[in-house]
Amino acid sequence: MFALDRLPLAERYAELLATEGVLRGLIGPREAPRLWDRHLVNCALLASAIPTGASVCDVGSGAGLPGLVLAIARPDLRVTLVEPLLRRTTFLTEVVSELELATVEVVRARADALHGERRFAVVTSRAVAPLERLLDWSMPLVEPSGELLAMKGSSAAVEVEDAAAALNRWGCGVPEIRDLTAPGGGVSPTVVVRVAWADPSRVSWPIVAPRRRAGPEPRRRDGRGTAKRRRRA
Known part of the structure; x- marks a missing residue:
């Protein structure tokens, strides 16, 4: 997950989360003792699903989870942290500066502003x-050959089902639910929902949000709204 030369950066980030992060209300006091298993390792597992040298946008980055963890674990990635709240972007900027993460950009904005x-x-x-x-x-930020990787919990399958109409409206392919596990186990798997475009050749730029239908949209029960479950070691 973290190479030996990157581990000191991860440890310092954990210290900042447990101190300044708690003081500024970015991390709850009860989370401090379990930062590694519940947060850092959980986010670091996502790194294995990201292509080499990719540009990454972390929407609603908060205290930097998973964006900062990805930047620490994978220095080959170009990471943009998007967060609208000033107190959070201030913390993110300070961490990026202290850890000298040259491949990280902090943007104070809502995702739709981009x-x-x-x-x-x-x-x-x-x-x-x-x-x-x-x-x-998120989908208007995904390039034609790109993907959305949303970290979810035990409700991932239910969320995919509930989003069937939206997936169809956006022209997304069949979502995949992946379980990313640590070598040797010992920690809970990271559950990730992967969404890509159904037909990248039909994605034009800039991407225009599709119109919603009037009234509630019925759930689809066909293949487009059904998630594929795939386990990854």
């Missing part, structure tokens, strides 16, 4: 919003 301006190979998020809403914020 629509039509920026696009990325991978768009990540963790505990930001249900998948249905996340698609509206």
Whole structure:
């Protein structure tokens, strides 16, 4: 997960989360003793699903999870942390400066402010919003050959089902639910929902949000709204 030369950076980031992160209300006091298993390792497992040299946008980055962890674990990635709250972007900027993470950019903005301006190979998020809403914020940032990687919990399959109409509206392919596990086990798997475009050749730039139908959208029960479950070691 963390190479030996990157481990000191991860340890310092954990210290900052447990001190300044708690003082500024970015991490709950009860989370401090379990930062490694519950947060850092959980996010570091996502790194194995990201292509080499990819541009990554972390939507609603908060205290930097998973964006900062990805930048620490994978110095080959170009990571943009998108977060609208000043107290969070201030913390993120301070961490980036102290750890000298030259491949990280902090942007204080809502994700939709970047629509039509920026696009990325991978768009990540963790505990930001249900998948249905996340698609509206994230898919306009995903380049034609790119993907959305949303970290989810035990409700991943339910969220995919609930987002069936939105997935169809955006022209997404069949989502995959992946379980990313640490070598040797010992920690809970990281559950990730992967969403890509159904037909990259039909994705034009800038991406225009599709119109919602009037009234509630019925759930689809066909293949497009059904998630594929895949386990990854």
